[in-house]
Amino acid sequence: MVLASGTHGPLLESGWLLAIQVVLITTAFLLLTKPSQNPRREVLLLSSIVLFTAALRVAMEPLPNVQPVTMACLVAGARLGLRRGVAFAIMVTLLSNMVISDGWWTLFQASGWAMVAAAGAKFLNSEGVLNMRNLLYLSVVTSLLFDWWVSLSIIDSSTTFSDFMLYLANGFIFDLLHIFATMTFAMWLAPALSDLISEDATLTESVLAVGETDVVLG
Amino acid sequence: MRLVALTLALICFTSLVSAHSTVTDNWEKDLENGYISTAPLVTEHLVIVRTSGTWDGSGSPHVFAFDFSGEPVWQIENPHALHNDLSPLLLVTKGQGCGGTWQDMVIIAWADGKVQALDVATGTEQWSAQTEVDTWGITGSLALDGDLVVVPTRQGLSTYCLADGTLQQRVELNQLGWRNGVTVSDDAYLLGNEEGVLNTIYRNGTVISESIGDGKIRHAPLLTNAGILIHLQTKSASEIFINGELFLTAGPSPAMPVIYNNQVYLATSEDFIFLDCSLECENIGITPFHSNGEIAIQEFDDGEWKVWAPQNNPEGGWGVFTTTEDWMILQSPNDDYATAAPGFGSNGTYVLGNDKGILMFYTSQHNNSVIPQGHEDLDYIFIITTLILLVSILASAPAFIFHLHEKLLKTLLPGVVIFMAFNITMISTAWSGYLSEQIEPEGDWDDSWSEEWKGSQVVVFELPEGQIVFGGLSGHKTVESLTDDAAFRVGILIEKETFDSGEWIKSINGHEGAGWEFKIDGERGLLGISEAEVTSDSVIRWYPA
Numbered sequence: 001m002v003l004a005s006g007t008h009g010p011l012l013e014s015g016w017l018l019a020i021q022v023v024l025i026t027t028a029f030l031l032l033t034k035p036s037q038n039p040r041r042e043v044l045l046l047s048s049i050v051l052f053t054a055a056l057r058v059a060m061e062p063l064p065n066v067q068p069v070t071m072a073c074l075v076a077g078a079r080l081g082l083r084r085g086v087a088f089a090i091m092v093t094l095l096s097n098m099v100i101s102d103g104w105w106t107l108f109q110a111s112g113w114a115m116v117a118a119a120g121a122k123f124l125n126s127e128g129v130l131n132m133r134n135l136l137y138l139s140v141v142t143s144l145l146f147d148w149w150v151s152l153s154i155i156d157s158s159t160t161f162s163d164f165m166l167y168l169a170n171g172f173i174f175d176l177l178h179i180f181a182t183m184t185f186a187m188w189l190a191p192a193l194s195d196l197i198s199e200d201a202t203l204t205e206s207v208l209a210v211g212e213t214d215v216v217l218g
Numbered sequence: 219m220r221l222v223a224l225t226l227a228l229i230c231f232t233s234l235v236s237a238h239s240t241v242t243d244n245w246e247k248d249l250e251n252g253y254i255s256t257a258p259l260v261t262e263h264l265v266i267v268r269t270s271g272t273w274d275g276s277g278s279p280h281v282f283a284f285d286f287s288g289e290p291v292w293q294i295e296n297p298h299a300l301h302n303d304l305s306p307l308l309l310v311t312k313g314q315g316c317g318g319t320w321q322d323m324v325i326i327a328w329a330d331g332k333v334q335a336l337d338v339a340t341g342t343e344q345w346s347a348q349t350e351v352d353t354w355g356i357t358g359s360l361a362l363d364g365d366l367v368v369v370p371t372r373q374g375l376s377t378y379c380l381a382d383g384t385l386q387q388r389v390e391l392n393q394l395g396w397r398n399g400v401t402v403s404d405d406a407y408l409l410g411n412e413e414g415v416l417n418t419i420y421r422n423g424t425v426i427s428e429s430i431g432d433g434k435i436r437h438a439p440l441l442t443n444a445g446i447l448i449h450l451q452t453k454s455a456s457e458i459f460i461n462g463e464l465f466l467t468a469g470p471s472p473a474m475p476v477i478y479n480n481q482v483y484l485a486t487s488e489d490f491i492f493l494d495c496s497l498e499c500e501n502i503g504i505t506p507f508h509s510n511g512e513i514a515i516q517e518f519d520d521g522e523w524k525v526w527a528p529q530n531n532p533e534g535g536w537g538v539f540t541t542t543e544d545w546m547i548l549q550s551p552n553d554d555y556a557t558a559a560p561g562f563g564s565n566g567t568y569v570l571g572n573d574k575g576i577l578m579f580y581t582s583q584h585n586n587s588v589i590p591q592g593h594e595d596l597d598y599i600f601i602i603t604t605l606i607l608l609v610s611i612l613a614s615a616p617a618f619i620f621h622l623h624e625k626l627l628k629t630l631l632p633g634v635v636i637f638m639a640f641n642i643t644m645i646s647t648a649w650s651g652y653l654s655e656q657i658e659p660e661g662d663w664d665d666s667w668s669e670e671w672k673g674s675q676v677v678v679f680e681l682p683e684g685q686i687v688f689g690g691l692s693g694h695k696t697v698e699s700l701t702d703d704a705a706f707r708v709g710i711l712i713e714k715e716t717f718d719s720g721e722w723i724k725s726i727n728g729h730e731g732a733g734w735e736f737k738i739d740g741e742r743g744l745l746g747i748s749e750a751e752v753t754s755d756s757v758i759r760w761y762p763a
Binding site: 063064065066132136156158159163166167169170172173174176177180181183184187188 | 634
């Protein structure tokens with residue numbers, strides 16, 4: 001839906017755009033300023049998956065509403081937890097929109113994917129194993145809800161309820177494509193991404209264990 | 219002896235000059251007086267063309283005559299003529315009969331109801347007559363009936379002596395006409411109108427009216443071996459009738475059909491149609507093509523012929539048809555919307571005119587660029603993605619049989635996504651079309667607009683300086699095409715931006731603001747301008763976001 005052709009969301013003056021970006025960056029920063037035992041490694045991990053996901057989104061941009069970010073947010077939420085998952089979603093949105101197109105809709109996309117990450121953290125984070133069945137269910141639900149949420153960005157003073165419903169109905173094919181694409185990414189990429197994050201987390205834990213021993217010994 | 223030599227030298231010189239005047243180069247003229255909506259005439263020495271004036275009233279209708287080197291010979295202007303000056307010029311060769319004798323003439327019918335006969339060589343008026351006006355006057359094609367010219371007027375028919383313009387017959391009719399060309403049969407004149415009624419007017423004044431259907435007859439009826447052929451323009455399509463019986467349903471905004479050697483050629487905004495009416499009429503082929511104006515036949519010395527039809531869309535050009543399988547689009551350097559058929563001269567010369575008001579003269583040696591047609595371009599993306607989808611379905615079949623759900627999805631989903639992603643425009647357009655059919659639009663008609671615009675396509679621009687409305691358009695299938703046409707006709711500049719999702723309007727008449735949105739019949743547009751479809755009576759409203 002978000003890339004469905006038809007009408008622009010309201011265009012913003014550069015001041016407002018800057019304000020939105022400041023709000024989003026501040027939110028991401030606050031979410032990440034949690035005490036960490038290995039901040040350097042964590043920053044490296046987060047940066048690399050943010051860059052990878054943003055690059056993937058930009059690469060997939062010619063395909064309308066094929067959004068690898070939705071799957072990545074679900075996995076990131078599940079593996080990194082709520083705070084880092086949401087921060088991940090915001091950073092990916094900001095970064096990729098710098099290349100694709102920035103506007104009022106950035107706020108809706110960032111918050112939409114943040115909610116997707118939150119859903120991943122809530123429903124997929126069971127016993128450290130990625131539940132594929134739940135991931136697929138969530139792919140369907142979150143893709144659809146994300147599209148509807150982002151569609152709110154087109155509402156202005158002239159939009160009636162029936163206009164909006166018609167807009168949603170017209171975008172259904174794009175919603176369907178988003179759902180199928182997210183499921184595909186979930187089937188093919190999610191396990192690898194999940195393992196990558198988990199592996200890194202395990203390494204972090206083992207490094208931490210050595211450190212603690214050192215402290216005990218000291 | 220010297221006298222003989224001088225005479226011979228003079229003859230040689232004269233023939234050289236004469237030869238020089240017939241061997242010409244190609245040339246073009248921007249007539250700057252509106253659109254060329256009807257075919258230029260090519261006489262032995264001249265090209266004669268009419269312009270219609272502009273829709274915003276900034277140009278007045280003219281008739282120009284040029285020699286074959288492009289030099290102006292004469293021109294006339296009718297500052298009183300109304301818009302829509304598109305009645306074809308009628309060439310009359312010299313003769314005698316009713317009223318005396320006449321020279322080679324060109325007869326011009328104007329939208330202010332005036333009929334004017336001019337001497338071809340000089341443009342001098344030989345006679346003129348006035349017919350009735352109801353909003354406008356004459357817009358249909360005239361015809362010759364022996365020593366008479368038959369004029370389809372706004373609400374009737376008049377015949378005049380060719381020699382002096384004396385009125386010979388006048389018949390009042392009940393219906394108004396628009397492009398209501400007349401056909402002369404052995405015993406009567408055939409004339410259609412805006413109410414879908416075919417009037418048969420006998421020379422004794424008897425009129426027989428027959429309702430063909432719920433639509434408009436905007437061409438001269440055709441006499442075929444199978445009967446009278448009418449291409450009726452209906453609200454959102456068209457219907458071809460033969461002797462009052464529905465023969466074929468076709469696309470919207472029909473062109474003016476022609477018959478040649480029992481072959482009938484018709485066109486609409488969607489198709490070019492070939493009928494063989496040697497005995498009964500038979501549909502022998504339909505080719506996708508967009509033409510709403512005149513169709514013309516180019517004859518060759520060997521008895522063969524080609525059919526030309528102007529392409530009435532922004533790409534412009536002329537379709538040149540030999541058969542349904544063998545045709546091409548001829549492009550000119552000035553392509554734009556076009557409704558005028560070409561004019562053909564001897565030795566293969568041809569003259570083109572379009573909505574830009576540009577007249578182009580070409581000799582047979584000149585090769586305009588052509589795009590061969592005859593078979594539809596294969597949609598390779600569709601074919602390849604369909605194959606990928608089929609392969610993924612086949613590959614997932616074992617997983618389906620053995621209930622391996624994960625493997626099934628893993629194999630099937632990529633095929634589905636690839637197919638949908640690469641064909642999303644086609645799928646979403648079909649889906650939106652389906653939705654549109656389910657929803658009755660509330661309409662956006664304003665009662666203050668001209669009644670003549672009812673049933674036609676109308677565009678409204680809500681500009682900061684005020685509202686500009688233009689109606690009476692037809693034949694457009696998308697918002698983009700309709701908007702471009704209306705903007706062109708009212709002189710509004712449209713600036714577009716191209717995105718992956720299609721073209722968007724960036725500014726209208728320099729006003730960019732926060733963007734532009736459109737409504738179709740009161741409903742907000744939900745597709746891109748090149749995908750959003752319009753009907754034959756849609757109202758498009760552009761307003762600032």
